[in-house]
Amino acid sequence: MVKLNVLLLATLIACALSLVTSRHQARGLFVELERAQALTRGFEVEYGQLQLEQSTWATPARVEKIAREQLKMQLPGPGRVQVIEGRPR
Amino acid sequence: MSTVSAARQAPAPRLPPLRAPLVFGGLLLLFVLLAGRSLYLQRFDKHFLQEQGSSRYSRDLEVPAHRGRILDRLGDPLAISTPVKAIWAWPEKVEATPERLRALAATLEVTPDALAAKLGGGEDFVYLKKSVPPEVAARVAALGIKGIHDDDQYRRYYPGGEVMGHILGFTGDGDVGQEGIELAQQSWLGGVPGSRRVIINRRGEVVEDVEALRAPQEGRDLALSLDSRLQYLAFRELKAAVEANKAKAGGLVILDTRTGEILALANWPTYNPNNRSRAVRERMRNRALTDTFEPGSTMKPFTIAAALQAGKVQPMTIIDTAPGTLTIGNKTIHDAHREGSLTVEQVVQKSSNVGAAKIALSLPPEIMWAALSNAGFGSPPKTGFPGEVAGRLRPAKSWRPIEQATMAYGHGLSVNLVQLARAYTVFATDGELKPVTLFKEAGPVAGRPVLKPEIAREVRHMLEMVVLPGGTAPKAQVAGYRVGGKTGTAHKLEDGAYANKYVSSFVGFAPVSNPRLVVAVMIDEPSGGQYYGGSVAAPVFSSVMGTALRLLGVPPDAPISNVVLPPEGNEVREET
Numbered sequence: 239m240v241k242l243n244v245l246l247l248a249t250l251i252a253c254a255l256s257l258v259t260s261r262h263q264a265r266g267l268f269v270e271l272e273r274a275q276a277l278t279r280g281f282e283v284e285y286g287q288l289q290l291e292q293s294t295w296a297t298p299a300r301v302e303k304i305a306r307e308q309l310k311m312q313l314p315g316p317g318r319v320q321v322i323e324g325r326p327r
Numbered sequence: 328m329s330t331v332s333a334a335r336q337a338p339a340p341r342l343p344p345l346r347a348p349l350v351f352g353g354l355l356l357l358f359v360l361l362a363g364r365s366l367y368l369q370r371f372d373k374h375f376l377q378e379q380g381s382s383r384y385s386r387d388l389e390v391p392a393h394r395g396r397i398l399d400r401l402g403d404p405l406a407i408s409t410p411v412k413a414i415w416a417w418p419e420k421v422e423a424t425p426e427r428l429r430a431l432a433a434t435l436e437v438t439p440d441a442l443a444a445k446l447g448g449g450e451d452f453v454y455l456k457k458s459v460p461p462e463v464a465a466r467v468a469a470l471g472i473k474g475i476h477d478d479d480q481y482r483r484y485y486p487g488g489e490v491m492g493h494i495l496g497f498t499g500d501g502d503v504g505q506e507g508i509e510l511a512q513q514s515w516l517g518g519v520p521g522s523r524r525v526i527i528n529r530r531g532e533v534v535e536d537v538e539a540l541r542a543p544q545e546g547r548d549l550a551l552s553l554d555s556r557l558q559y560l561a562f563r564e565l566k567a568a569v570e571a572n573k574a575k576a577g578g579l580v581i582l583d584t585r586t587g588e589i590l591a592l593a594n595w596p597t598y599n600p601n602n603r604s605r606a607v608r609e610r611m612r613n614r615a616l617t618d619t620f621e622p623g624s625t626m627k628p629f630t631i632a633a634a635l636q637a638g639k640v641q642p643m644t645i646i647d648t649a650p651g652t653l654t655i656g657n658k659t660i661h662d663a664h665r666e667g668s669l670t671v672e673q674v675v676q677k678s679s680n681v682g683a684a685k686i687a688l689s690l691p692p693e694i695m696w697a698a699l700s701n702a703g704f705g706s707p708p709k710t711g712f713p714g715e716v717a718g719r720l721r722p723a724k725s726w727r728p729i730e731q732a733t734m735a736y737g738h739g740l741s742v743n744l745v746q747l748a749r750a751y752t753v754f755a756t757d758g759e760l761k762p763v764t765l766f767k768e769a770g771p772v773a774g775r776p777v778l779k780p781e782i783a784r785e786v787r788h789m790l791e792m793v794v795l796p797g798g799t800a801p802k803a804q805v806a807g808y809r810v811g812g813k814t815g816t817a818h819k820l821e822d823g824a825y826a827n828k829y830v831s832s833f834v835g836f837a838p839v840s841n842p843r844l845v846v847a848v849m850i851d852e853p854s855g856g857q858y859y860g861g862s863v864a865a866p867v868f869s870s871v872m873g874t875a876l877r878l879l880g881v882p883p884d885a886p887i888s889n890v891v892l893p894p895e896g897n898e899v900r901e902e903t
Contacts, residue, residue, distance in 0.1 A: 264535075265528075265534040265535060268533070268534055268535055268536075269532050269533070269534055272532070272533045283409065283410055286393075286407050286408070286409050287409050289404050289407060290404070290407045290409060290484050290486060293403060293404050293407075293486035294486045296403075297486060297487065297488075297490075297559075298490075298555065298556055298559035298560075299490070299559060299563075302559075302563075313874075315806075317887055319807075319877070319887075321882055321883055323882065
């Protein structure tokens, strides 16, 4: 009887300790998760800013200006365009 | 050792008789006190204590939700919200050395004087600068000045700037839509921030989620029907035309004939939604949807189509337009140039007011009203844009003969530009009026049939004659594509009388063999010497249509040498 009680007590203590550790670990992991989520949000914000930057650089007005002024490009006249009939994909 | 042995040997001293009960009673009393206190704390002070406790370890955090993006039909962003900071101060609590304040002013890019004025203005609370990039806010925080704080905000950016301003509108405080699509689609785009309760540790880190109090609702992205390449093209050409003709304003709409989608909608004058500090209300109006004008001759095809459909005339029926005037009651209708006998086709081609009026008078008013109403006049275009107008089309019962005659060539009724472009989908398709929309459609959209297909094709042919030599708009021709359309040159109404100010317009479609696009151009009060629709609006149509068709990869349906211009000074003019 005494032996059984001692055994049960030992088990109880072991369980209690493991609960404490797992709880501690859970919190540690949760902190890590929070950090990762904050990082995700940060990246989303950065992605938005990069999209904004990209579309600002790529505005047709700017592209046209550079094409015409710096690269000396021009629209081909209708006589220099050949239309190739293709099969629609 | 001796004391121990002495104690062992001595008899135990007698305790005073009351001592044990006294100690026992005392201890019992203490226990009762403890129990009472704990009972008191549990019972009466519980709420306060729990609050105090949880305030030390639990927090309610706001979960931000951002506003959805607005995209064009190709997925390019037209409006994006990005987080910024607002720097604010409690002037009374600001403690800083002059150098520190100078550093702050430099970081915020304001003059030290302006900063001092804000801090010394006697306010309890002042915003030092709004919409500051997060990096700058971090540098401000690093200065560590007491009484200076920052708040999270969102700011919306519009990469297209003035090119897209009228359609998109803009957002105000709190990133809430105030104009245009931003206003109309607020509930779709807007995010609703949520909140959650968490447990934090002593370092302030969140260690556990207790409960989500309110789930955040992220704003959703919205795809418009606009094509930003065509929008820019439309804007550039319109701006150039308004400036070249010293006009007051202008508008340009491109529609897809298969879906009714608005691919481009440009207005001049315009404003930049990114920087509205100097923007005037007047420039923010989306005139193509919220303003009406008397369309002039661009209405003629609808009258002719109604007469063809009612069987009153055939395309080759001869109409006598001599001597170029027609008197009804005490009013006289004039043609800008005299013609003798014209076929119905030529009435459209040469834009004869007398011919159109005569054809209109052969129709009962109800039939003509129904034809105009079926083409969408007098009812709002329902694009989903706030503040769009219906235009004016009075009921047939109130028409006098002179009014019916003038309506045939577009006076006495009013339309907006999108309505006019929509109406031309009837001729661009085989008689179907397409519903117009500003939002992207997945595939072709069925329209409402309003004309017999053969009548629509007959009118389409007449409209192609308009751009050929002998018509009013040879300048609308496009190399490589067959186009059709109609000019308009309407006198403007001022204080109830027609003034010598004009609205020049051109509405047309291409390629005629299988129309893909409808383009409507309107130039308000051109004052550069030219005012005929064929000289002012038709060239804009030609350059926009040609470039747009090539951009969209529409195969040409004519040889590239198809453009035939009549000799200078030999153009057919029209008034209205």
